[in-house]
Each structure stands twice: as C-alpha cells, then as structure tokens.
Amino acid sequence: MVHIKHRTRGAPKIVMRGEPRFKSRRGLRRTQRRTPGNITVVHYEKKMPGKPLCAICKNYLHGIPRNKPIKISHMNRTGKTVQRPFGANLCSPCTREVLVWKARVKYKIAKADDVPIHYRQFVKV
Ligand SMILES: [Zn+2]
Known part of the structure; x- marks a missing residue:
C-alpha cells in the first residue's frame, strides 16, 4: 500500500512505504531516496x-x-580492536593506571583496599 503524504507544486512527491508501526521508530532514521520512476520515497x-x-x-x-x-x-x-590488555575497553592512560595498580597489589606495595574504586573491577585480586 502506498500513501502519498503531500504534493505541492515544485516540491518533490514524497511517498511513504512500509512506515514502522507503534514506537519501533525510535531506533530508525528517515532517509529520502529517488527511485527510477522519479518518485522520492x-x-x-x-x-x-x-x-x-x-x-x-x-x-x-x-x-x-x-x-x-x-x-x-x-x-x-x-581492524576491530586494539591489540593490548583491555584493548577496546579502556583508553591508554586508564590502561596504564590499571596495570600500575595491578603490579602494586601483586608485589604488596599497596593493599587491595587502597585501589581507587573506579579501577577496582579491572584490578582483580
Ligand atoms: Zn579512559
């Protein structure tokens, strides 16, 4: 079924086909395409x-x-990832901080409770 939305002189004829129902439009965006029959869809x-x-x-x-x-x-x-620990998860400064805290905990320079809270899920004890 084809709905002709509006047509004024000079403006292109815009045809709506297969419009999404209900609220499924949220993840979609509208694009206009010119078909071989010179109709904007x-x-x-x-x-x-x-x-x-x-x-x-x-x-x-x-x-x-x-x-x-x-x-x-x-x-x-x-092409999809960065080839280092925590690649595609953490940026390089954060990776450096996490690795430093890991070494501190491993060699008992710092306790596990001293690790800042935002690094804790990556510094596993
Ligand atoms: Zn970061």
Whole structure:
C-alpha cells in the first residue's frame, strides 16, 4: 500500500512505504531516496551506533570502528580492536593506571583496599 503524504507544486512527491508501526521508530532514521520512476520515497534505516567509550573516563576510544554490526562483522580482527590488555575497553592512560595498580597489589606495595574504586573491577585480586 502506498500513501502519498503531500504534493505541492515544485516540491518533490514524497511517498511513504512500509512506515514502522507503534514506537519501533525510535531506533530508525528517515532517509529520502529517488527511485527510477522519479518518485522520492521515504525509507527508514537503522540508526548508527554511538562511538565506543572508555569504561572508566568515558572518553572516545581510538582505533575502534564505529559502524553497523553487520559491517563490523565483515572486518578482520585487527581492524576491530586494539591489540593490548583491555584493548577496546579502556583508553591508554586508564590502561596504564590499571596495570600500575595491578603490579602494586601483586608485589604488596599497596593493599587491595587502597585501589581507587573506579579501577577496582579491572584490578582483580
Ligand atoms: Zn579512559
């Protein structure tokens, strides 16, 4: 079924096809496509996921692609992650702090209770 939303002189004819029902529109965004029959059709595409963030400081992570999951699944492994401990989870300054606290706890320079609370889930005792 084709609904013609509005048509005024000069403005393109916009046709809505397969409009999402109920509240399922939340994860979608509207795009307009010109078909071979010279009709502008509104398509609904899935929104892009957000940028990956560091788990501790919430800064953007470098070297991690931002794309739809199907496109990421077609990439190779080295393109998807950073090859170091906590790669694709923590940024490099946070990784350095976590590793330093791990060594301090391991060699008993500091106790497990001295570790700052936001590093604690990564410094396993
Ligand atoms: Zn961080």
